[in-house]
Amino acid sequence: GQNIDQPTEMTATEGAIVQINCTYQTSGFNGLFWYQQHAGEAPTFLSYNVLDGLEEKGRFSSFLSRSKGYSYLLLKELQMKDSASYLCAVLDSNYQLIWGAGTKLIIKP
């Protein structure tokens, strides 16, 4: 079967760095997405990785290792507004998005 695993909840301090991990087992792979979702809102796109390595975009970076079925989202200089759920999703061989359950990130002052 297809499976995406990520931690349910993480807590971090304002100004610090946090890494949210995601492991996956899917039928085929056409890329991995990270989305941010604030409570009561639709997901917003953060990053897309299809090749191994690190993609940096401002305070957010995303890493992918296809051989390990592993990705992480790195958030630097955390701000209170970063409190949200972070969803990992993999595009399978049918270009269908397989979603993780999301990681709720709590930022403390």
Place this chain on the structure above:
Amino acid sequence: GAVVSQHPSWVICKSGTSVKIECRSLDFQATTMFWYRQFPKQSLMLMATSNEGSKATYEQGVEKDKFLINHASLTLSTLTVTSAHPEDSSFYICSARDGNHQETQYFGPGTRLLVL
């Protein structure tokens, strides 16, 4: 970036009535649209995938006669919740795939449905 709109953003209805939700891609042609449902504190659940001009493909456990999906044009898909009941109260989100970029889905802002 590409924009997807949903209408209405909020709807409250009585049990037994039908509710139609529209999803539009505003600046690109969406060959495929996806409908998701999200209950509080849970992840997105894919309900169905619709390709323009053809019947929608429903996920296991989703009643096709209850959740009617129409994707008659490259910019519009509709989801009709027929004979809605309180357990259908949820956050419904559509997303659209640009026909030229299969790897990317653009999400609408969501529609919150409350059935009394």
